[in-house]
Amino acid sequence: MNFIGSKYLKENDQKSMNIIKTFDDYQQQYQRSIENPEAFWSDVANDFVWRKGWEKVLEWDFHNAAAKWFIGGKLNITENCIDRHLPTRANQTALIWEPNDPKETSRYITYQELFERVCQVGNMLRAHGIKKGDRVCIYMPMVPELTYALLACARIGAVHSVVFAGFSSGSLVDRINDSGCRMVITSDGAYRGDKKIGLKSIVDEALLKCPTVEKTIVLERTQTRVVMKPERDFWWHDEISKASTNCPAEEMDAEDLLFILYTSGSTGKPKGMVHTCGGYMVYTNYTFRTAFQYQDKQVYWCTADVGWITGHSYIIYGPLSAGATTVMFEGIPSWPDMGRFWHVIEKHRVNIFYTAPTAIRSLEKAPLSFVDAYELSTLKILGTVGEPINEEAWHWYDRNIGKGHCPIIDTWWQTETGGFMITPIANVTKLKPTFATLPLPGVQPAIMDERGNEVTENGVEGRLTIKFPWPAMARTIYGDHQRFRDTYFSTFPGKYFTGDGCKRDEDGYYRITGRVDDVIIVSGHNMGTAEIESAIDEHSAVCETAVVGYPHDIKGQGVYAFVICYDKPHEEDKLRQEIREMVAKIIGPIAKPDKIQFVSGLPKTRSGKIMRRILRKVAEGDVSNLGDTTTLLDPAVVDEIKAGAL
Numbered sequence: 196m197n198f199i200g201s202k203y204l205k206e207n208d209q210k211s212m213n214i215i216k217t218f219d220d221y222q223q224q225y226q227r228s229i230e231n232p233e234a235f236w237s238d239v240a241n242d243f244v245w246r247k248g249w250e251k252v253l254e255w256d257f258h259n260a261a262a263k264w265f266i267g268g269k270l271n272i273t274e275n276c277i278d279r280h281l282p283t284r285a286n287q288t289a290l291i292w293e294p295n296d297p298k299e300t301s302r303y304i305t306y307q308e309l310f311e312r313v314c315q316v317g318n319m320l321r322a323h324g325i326k327k328g329d330r331v332c333i334y335m336p337m338v339p340e341l342t343y344a345l346l347a348c349a350r351i352g353a354v355h356s357v358v359f360a361g362f363s364s365g366s367l368v369d370r371i372n373d374s375g376c377r378m379v380i381t382s383d384g385a386y387r388g389d390k391k392i393g394l395k396s397i398v399d400e401a402l403l404k405c406p407t408v409e410k411t412i413v414l415e416r417t418q419t420r421v422v423m424k425p426e427r428d429f430w431w432h433d434e435i436s437k438a439s440t441n442c443p444a445e446e447m448d449a450e451d452l453l454f455i456l457y458t459s460g461s462t463g464k465p466k467g468m469v470h471t472c473g474g475y476m477v478y479t480n481y482t483f484r485t486a487f488q489y490q491d492k493q494v495y496w497c498t499a500d501v502g503w504i505t506g507h508s509y510i511i512y513g514p515l516s517a518g519a520t521t522v523m524f525e526g527i528p529s530w531p532d533m534g535r536f537w538h539v540i541e542k543h544r545v546n547i548f549y550t551a552p553t554a555i556r557s558l559e560k561a562p563l564s565f566v567d568a569y570e571l572s573t574l575k576i577l578g579t580v581g582e583p584i585n586e587e588a589w590h591w592y593d594r595n596i597g598k599g600h601c602p603i604i605d606t607w608w609q610t611e612t613g614g615f616m617i618t619p620i621a622n623v624t625k626l627k628p629t630f631a632t633l634p635l636p637g638v639q640p641a642i643m644d645e646r647g648n649e650v651t652e653n654g655v656e657g658r659l660t661i662k663f664p665w666p667a668m669a670r671t672i673y674g675d676h677q678r679f680r681d682t683y684f685s686t687f688p689g690k691y692f693t694g695d696g697c698k699r700d701e702d703g704y705y706r707i708t709g710r711v712d713d714v715i716i717v718s719g720h721n722m723g724t725a726e727i728e729s730a731i732d733e734h735s736a737v738c739e740t741a742v743v744g745y746p747h748d749i750k751g752q753g754v755y756a757f758v759i760c761y762d763k764p765h766e767e768d769k770l771r772q773e774i775r776e777m778v779a780k781i782i783g784p785i786a787k788p789d790k791i792q793f794v795s796g797l798p799k800t801r802s803g804k805i806m807r808r809i810l811r812k813v814a815e816g817d818v819s820n821l822g823d824t825t826t827l828l829d830p831a832v833v834d835e836i837k838a839g840a841l
């Protein structure tokens with residue numbers, strides 16, 4: 196191997212001066228990252244293997260939604276995620292794979308084996324005509340081959356576009372066509388708890404409408420019968436057996452595309468967020484090591500699916516570039532029973548556990564015996580992501596999983612940001628429950644008021660923007676830079692608008708209050724629906740709540756709550772009264788829900804986000820046109836909600 200520009204090839208542990216151990220370190224480095232961002236990021240980036248150094252660290256112009264990092268630098272991200280670890284970590288486990296069914300054997304993939312497999316898959320793709328710049332759609336279950344597929348694309352310079360395997364064929368069509376994929380990598384089927392999903396047949400249906408796809412590669416996973424179309428469909432195992440385990444990496448420019456990942460806009464077609472090689476690599480690695488304070492040999496588990504940005508950045512690229520051992524879990528938290536997560540932690544002696552509030556809330560409802568059955572003493576650090584975590588879930592997680600001694604790293608970020616933005620640093624940042632706390636070095640948040648001015652003092656609330664570029668920011672929406680600009684850079688000219696609301700308290704700590712489109716104004720008071728939901732959830736009978744605003748004659752907007760109870764309530768009106776009092780007690784009488792509808796489920800997307808658009812329509816009494824409901828996990832709940840509307 197002959198890498199130019201790497202000072203650290205032999206000692207592949209990262210030695211930069213940017214390691215943060217104390218809060219003083221944090222403050223100093225934060226200051227430096229603001230005063231001299233180019234020097235700061237240059238130091239971080241020097242910890243990697245570059246084929247050729249960059250000529251310029253940064254060029255940017257937020258008025259044109261433009262930012263470029265490490266300009267002129269050449270690299271291949273897989274040389275940083277794999278090759279450079281081989282001298283010291285060839286036999287270390289890179290990937291621990293935990294299957295859907297606990298009776299099936301786990302797999303442990305070393306860095307050496309990862310290298311060989313990724314090379315084989317890279318050669319297989321090349322043999323089928325895939326070359327640098329081609330888009331490859333990946334639609335697979337959570338198996339090691341999924342990781343190989345992503346890294347193989349990166350190795351040969353193809354652009355991966357992973358589509359979460361829970362999406363329907365219609366969503367697959369939109370995503371494949373939007374980016375003009377030449378190939379789809381899939382499997383015969385996927386396991387999900389006690390169910391089997393026929394992925395290949397979903398692909399077959401999609402491909403009737405996808406003229407750009409020439410070939411598919413099909414991994415055998417569930418032994419589901421599939422139809423293989425000659426000349427188009429190829430079995431993974433046949434093709435891989437012909438492929439060599441040495442695949443020279445394509446030299447990529449720092450700003451060449453690494454991947455496209457679609458994120459559902461609440462309106463319109465999904466946005467293909469574009470991430471590029473250099474900045475994304477530097478940032479996901481830095482943020483992973485910093486926020487979780489990852490130590491050599493630790494076992495790290497992020498429960499997300501690789502179909503989402505969390506899986507890209509913090510199952511694959513961040514951890515592997517840091518030489519970590521990362522767990523990949525094929526199953527679901529509730530099967531075979533509600534103790535599965537805790538079982539997996541015990542089994543693989545997990546040290547760092549990163550999951551979503553929605554998972555915590557569902558597991559919190561199960562008897563504690565499911566937790567207590569397992570040995571969780573290896574845990575050192577807990578993480579959460581995806582939505583604001585409510586106070587109750589935070590404390591449950593802290594008490595019952597962390598046993599009061601694991602910091603909870605509440606990471607705020609987005610598909611668009613590529614990596615963590617506002618988050619505590621484990622054992623460095625003093626925590627406050629439900630606060631994402633402070634920006635990482637290099638991140639410059641600005642809170643904007645109603646009139647579009649930045650509010651600079653503490654003890655304020657407003658819209659969250661970022662006023663300076665960071666290396667992993669999305670560069671554009673694939674094929675539609677104008678939409679990128681309109682969506683993110685036009686609301687507050689010169690700033691990146693996150694779409695989130697937030698508070699900054701007297702200590703300068705940030706608390707994300709939720710999407711600003713979820714804010715309701717009742718009698719002139721600005722209220723976060725998440726805050727009201729959290730208050731309602733405090734009632735012991737309540738399992739989950741979604742609150743939206745609806746037009747109200749006197750107040751402007753009223754508060755409409757959709758409430759799921761553990762047991763169907765016997766005396767609905769009595770319970771309504773109790774809930775109102777609870778909210779009045781926790782937030783104030785102004786936040787008391789005007790209407791409370793008891794429901795058995797909420798309309799959620801497959802990623803677990805409540806589709807508030809639908810609830811708002813129901814609350815407004817306008818159920819004639821609910822728009823597109825095809826991405827819902829369970830479309831049937833909508834009918835029940837419509838029928839019970841108040």
Ligand code: WT7
Nearest residue numbers: 505580581582583605606607608609610707710
């Ligand atoms: C939106 C981004 C980033 C990976 C998963 C979601 C919300 C995310 C937090 C957090 C409060 C959070 C925001 C953000 N969000 N993390 N720790 N606290 N809210 O990625 O699907 O792109 O969603 O998720 O509203 O804008 P995404």
